[in-house]
Amino acid sequence: MTSPPRTVNAAASTSSTPASTVDARLQAVIFDWAGTLVDHGSLAPTQIFVDAFATFGIDLALEDARGPMGLSKRDHIRTLLVEAHVQAQWRARFGRSSSEADIDAIYERFMPMQIEHVGRYSRPIPGAVETLAALRRAGLKIGSCSGYPRQVMAVLLPQAMADGIHVDHVVAGDDLAAGGRPGPFMALANVLALGIGDVRTCVKVDDTTPGIEEGRNAGMWTVGVSLSGNETGLTLAQLQALPQPELAARRAAASQRLLAAGAHLVVDSVADLPAALADIEARRAGGERP
Template sequence: MNTPLPASTDPQALSAVVFDWAGTILDFGSCAPMGAFVRLFEQFGIALTIEQARGPMGVAKWDHIQALGRLPEVAAQWQARHGHAFGDADVDRLYEVFTPMNAAAVADFADFIPGALEAVAAVRARGLKVGSTTGYNRPIMEVVTRLAAAAGYVPDNLVCAGDLAAGRPSPLMMWRCFADLGIWWPATVVKVDDTEVGIQEGLHAGTWTVGVAVSGNAMGLTLAEWNRLAPAEQQVRRSVAAARLEAAGAHYVVDSVAELLPVLDDIGRRLRGGERPQR
C-alpha cells in the first residue's frame, strides 16, 4: 500500500488557504483604508471621493497613493493647489502621513466579518494551512495583528506590502507564502480576497481564487449599511460587486468567507479529478 503524501506535497489535495485581511477576514466593507485615503488628501487640500479612494484598493499603499494622484481630477487639483505636477516625491510625503493615520484608524474597524473565525477554524480542522497577504505595510499590520490575535486569529504566516520588490497583482507575496508554509504545488492553494488585484495575485501565482463580493471593497458598505438595504437592492448590488471579481478572473465568488467551505469541497473534488486552476 502506498503511504499517503502530506497535504503540502500531494498535487491532488488542498494544502492551504491564503486570506486577505481587510474586507475578507475583518473590517466589513474595507472601510479603514478608504477613510484614511480621503482624510489624507483633504489634509493636502485635495477633495477625493469615496469612489475614487476605493479604486486601486488592494495594492500596496504607496502604489495606491500614486494611482490616486494620477487621476485627472486629482492631478488637476494638485497642480492648482501646490503649483507643480503630482510626482513620486509627493507620494513619499503623503505616504509618511498615511501610515500612522491608517494605523490609528484600523482599531475602529477591527471587528471580524461574521463567520470568519468559524471558517478559519474549519479550514484548520481539515488539516489545511492558513496563510495571509495584505496591501497594508508592516507598521499598520503590527496594529491589526495584535487586535486580531486578541480575538483568536493568528494565521500561519503574514506577507505585507513592502516586504518584497513588488506587491499585488504580482505573485511575489503568494510565492513567499508558499515558501513560508512549505507548499510545493500552487494548484493546491486557494486565495481568498475582496479586491480585483488580490484575485489577480492568486491567478498569477497559479492558485484557485475566491472573491468575496459583499463583505469587501467591491461592495464598500459597512455591515449595518448592508443589512439596511431591501433584499432587491442587495441583489442588485451583489450582482455588480460579483461581476467585478468575476471579470478579474475569480474562479468562485461568494458573499463572504462564511460561505467558503462548500467552495473548498468543490475545489477538492476538482483537484482529485485532475483539474487545475485556469487563468
C-alpha cells in the same frame, strides 16, 4: 452563496488528469485581511486615504479611494494621483504636477493616520473565526497577505488575534523588494513559508481585483468575496439594511468584477468559503487545474 464557476484560462483549467491519479486535497488557503477576514466593507484604508489627501487640500471621494484597493499603500497613492480629476486639483492647488516626492509626503501623512485608526476596524467579519477553525480541523495551512505595510499590521494583528483570528503566516505590503499586487510575490512568499510543494493546491481568497489577479499570477485557485469587502464597501449594518433587490444587484455587480479579474468562484463572505473549497476539491478530483 457562490456564483457559477468561471474558468478564465481555459487551456490551463481544462487540462485533464485521470481522476484516479489526482490527490484532490487542498493544502493551504491564503487570505487577504481588510474586507476578507476583518473590517467589513474595507473601511479603514479607504477612509484614511480620503482623510490624508484632504490634509493637502485635495477632495477625494470614497469611491475614488476604493478604486486601486488591494495595491500596496504607496502604489495606491501613486495610482490615485495620476487620476485626471485628482491631478487637476493638485495642479490647481500647487501650480505644478505631482512628483515622487509628493507621493512620499502623502504616504508619510497617511501612515500615522492609518496606524492610529486601524484598530477601530479590526473586528472579524462574521464567520471568519469559525471558518479558520474549520480549515485547521481539515488540516489546511493558513497564510495571509495585505496591502497594509508592516507598521500597520503590527497594530492590527494583536487585536485580530485577541478576537480569534489566527493565521500561520503574514506577508505585509512592504515586506518584499519584488513588490506587491497584482504580482504573485506575496502569495508565493506564503507558499515558501508554509512549505507547500504545489501552488495548485493553494487557494487565494480576496475582496479586491488586484488580490484575485495576484492569486491567478501565482498559479493558484482564487475565490472572490463580493459583499463583505471593497467591491461593495458597506458596513454589516448597512448591508443588512438593504432591500433584497438592491442587495442582489450589488452582489451581482461585485461578482462580475471579481470574475472578470479571474476569480474561479465568488462567495458573499468568508463564512461561505468551506462550500467553495469543497467545490474546488471536486473540480480537482475531476482533473481540473487553475
